[in-house]
Amino acid sequence: MPYDGPAVEFREELPVPLTNIELYEGLYVLEQWFRRIAYASLLARYGSTWRSALPTDLVMHLKKRLKQLEGRVHLQCENSNNAIWLLTLEELRVVLLAETIWPTVKVLTGLPRGVLDGRLAEMREIRNVVGHSRATTRSTVVILHGLAQGLRPGIERFKEQLLYQENSEIHVPDGETSDELVPDLYEDFVRHNDWSEFQPMLSESRFFYSLTRLPVAPFDHFLPVSQFVGQMRNYEDALLAVLVNKVGDEFTLTWPKAATHVEHDGIVRFFFASQTMPWTETEYSSQRVSALCDPRVWFYENRRPTDD
Numbered sequence: 561m562p563y564d565g566p567a568v569e570f571r572e573e574l575p576v577p578l579t580n581i582e583l584y585e586g587l588y589v590l591e592q593w594f595r596r597i598a599y600a601s602l603l604a605r606y607g608s609t610w611r612s613a614l615p616t617d618l619v620m621h622l623k624k625r626l627k628q629l630e631g632r633v634h635l636q637c638e639n640s641n642n643a644i645w646l647l648t649l650e651e652l653r654v655v656l657l658a659e660t661i662w663p664t665v666k667v668l669t670g671l672p673r674g675v676l677d678g679r680l681a682e683m684r685e686i687r688n689v690v691g692h693s694r695a696t697t698r699s700t701v702v703i704l705h706g707l708a709q710g711l712r713p714g715i716e717r718f719k720e721q722l723l724y725q726e727n728s729e730i731h732v733p734d735g736e737t738s739d740e741l742v743p744d745l746y747e748d749f750v751r752h753n754d755w756s757e758f759q760p761m762l763s764e765s766r767f768f769y770s771l772t773r774l775p776v777a778p779f780d781h782f783l784p785v786s787q788f789v790g791q792m793r794n795y796e797d798a799l800l801a802v803l804v805n806k807v808g809d810e811f812t813l814t815w816p817k818a819a820t821h822v823e824h825d826g827i828v829r830f831f832f833a834s835q836t837m838p839w840t841e842t843e844y845s846s847q848r849v850s851a852l853c854d855p856r857v858w859f860y861e862n863r864r865p866t867d868d
Contacts, residue, residue, distance in 0.1 A: 567698075579696045586704050587687050591649060593715045594680070595855070598656050599644045600722060600800055601664040604767035607818030608797040611643060613660060622646050642855045649687055653680040667766070668721060669714030676714070679707045721765060722814065723803060723860040728770070731762040741821055742769050745828045758835045768800060768814050769824075771831045775809035781839040782808040786851035788837070795830055798823040801858040806844065 568575035602610035611619070625646045647655065656665050657677055666673070686704055689696060720726045731743050733750045746762040753760070759774035783804055788811075792799060798819045803812040813831050815823070844852060844859070851857065 577695045577697075579698055579701050580690055580693075582701055583686060583690050583696055583704055586701075586708060587683065587690065590683060590708060590711060590715075591652075591687075593718070594652060594656065594711075595644050595647075596722075596801075596858070597665060597668060597714075597718055598647075598652060598661075599642070599855070600718070600767075601656070601661050601668060602644070603798075603800050603816040604668075604818065605661060605664050607816050607820065608823060613658075614643065614655065615658075618647075618651060618654075621651075637850060640855045645855045649680065649684045653677065653684070656680070664767070668718050670717045671711070671714035675710055679711050682707055719860075722768070722800075723858060724864045725763055725765060725770060728763040728765045731764070742824050742828060745825065746771070749828065749832045760832065760835075764817070767818075768816055770803075770812050770814045771828065772812040773810060773831075773835070775805075779809050781841055782843055782847075783811050784838070784840045784842075784847070785844065785854075785857055786848045788834070789851055789854050789857060791830070791834070791837075792856065795823070795827050796856065798827060799856060801856045803858045803860055804844070805862055806859050807862045808843070 566578065568577055570576070599610075602613060606613050614622070622643050626641055626643075629641060644652070644655075653676075655661060657673065662673060665671075665676075669676070682703070686696075686700060686707075689700070731746060733747055735747065735751070737744050737747065742764075743762065746760070750760060757776060759776055761772040761774055763770045763772070783802075785804065788802060792802065795815075798815055800814045800816060803814060805811065813827060815827050819827070840847075852859075
């Protein structure tokens with residue numbers, strides 16, 4: 561059915577195309593997912609040395625952009641120095657399709673290489689139109705929806721593996737040593753744990769370890785995201801993300817198996833030390849935007865959405 565709603569809204573004397581607003585939101589979501597996919601793929605492959613896998617000429621450009629971040633501080637915006645979030649969309653496409661990184665991207669998304677290449681190239685064209693404030697139409701929106709439909713299976717597969725950790729192995733404490741650093745550290749920390757106060761769970765997937773703080777009473781409180789992200793800074797090179805349950809009471813630290821022994825040890829100790837951190841009654845929707853949208857803060861649903 562043809563769209564018969566208003567085409568524009570007036571801001572002062574200027575007509576603003578409603579499709580531009582809709583397109584920006586759609587592009588923002590898609591772009592954020594593929595930045596996460598690129599970052600996860602690099603960490604899975606290289607651990608904290610992932611920057612060394614970026615093309616040399618790209619690294620030089622990124623150094624210049626890093627210096628420019630200082631000039632944005634007064635804007636009070638999300639201002640992460642994570643190199644993946646400094647890439648242009650074209651540079652992001654190049655990284656995702658790089659010969660050394662693509663095999664991991666393929667595992668995490670299941671997308672054919674040609675599909676990802678073509679869809680990202682078309683996304684870039686639409687992004688350039690919107691980014692340069694050129695008016696769009698409902699036809700432009702239909703094209704983006706088609707691109708998104710082709711990319712959505714890859715995003716959903718990525719979510720299954722990272723946000724919802726389907727098919728992950730859960731480590732049940734049994735008092736035994738395994739000669740594996742992270743499971744053995746976990747065993748040491750939970751040996752005298754009071755499970756009524758703190759319920760940690762260790763799981764692992766093909767590329768990552770995850771430590772989850774499961775909900776315990778009192779409920780209805782929330783992770784102070786800005787404070788927690790600040791405390792994560794010492795481990796930011798090795799951490800993929802803190803996964804945060806949108807309704808509160810639960811979070812997960814996820815990091816690559818490719819981390820060094822020192823990094824594994826530090827992250828596990830940081831997680832267990834966080835049990836004494838005070839939580840807040842401030843819901844996530846009212847916390848600081850720049851912290852909520854930090855590249856290393858990933859929210860997930862309390863119950864994984866289904867197609868039903």
